[in-house]
Amino acid sequence: MLSGLLKCAAGAMASGLLLSCNNSTAYGGGGGGCTPTATQVCMVNISFSPANLTITHGMTVTWMNGDGVQHTVTNSSTSTEAFNSGQLGSGGTFVHTFNTAGTYHYYCQNHGADGNPPTGMSGTITVN
Numbered sequence: 001m002l003s004g005l006l007k008c009a010a011g012a013m014a015s016g017l018l019l020s021c022n023n024s025t026a027y028g029g030g031g032g033g034c035t036p037t038a039t040q041v042c043m044v045n046i047s048f049s050p051a052n053l054t055i056t057h058g059m060t061v062t063w064m065n066g067d068g069v070q071h072t073v074t075n076s077s078t079s080t081e082a083f084n085s086g087q088l089g090s091g092g093t094f095v096h097t098f099n100t101a102g103t104y105h106y107y108c109q110n111h112g113a114d115g116n117p118p119t120g121m122s123g124t125i126t127v128n
């Protein structure tokens, strides 16, 4: 992990871009690099954290992959709101704005299964 950070810092200095730190070396540990907030869900240890997030309509939710493996953020087939991040690599982010109140289930296509509600790596956004 330490060597990864040094490599990351060196890469950032060389390129002048902090974006160069978005690699599996920097985010390979147990969720390092992502901190959940009132509008951010982290993907850590093959799960969404928090799994249940409540927001107010009009807010934009950000999902960030803090794992070293790929994940997706995919609406369940019963969700009335459609969103799909596609494959997100380590450090990758996806955003979706929820304008309508409701309960929206979603899952990771790699580590979860569609359903009502989905199972495995899955979560819920409650919009008030």
Ligand SMILES: [Cu+2]
Pocket: 046, 070, 071, 072, 108, 109, 110, 111, 112, 121
């Ligand atoms: Cu996953």
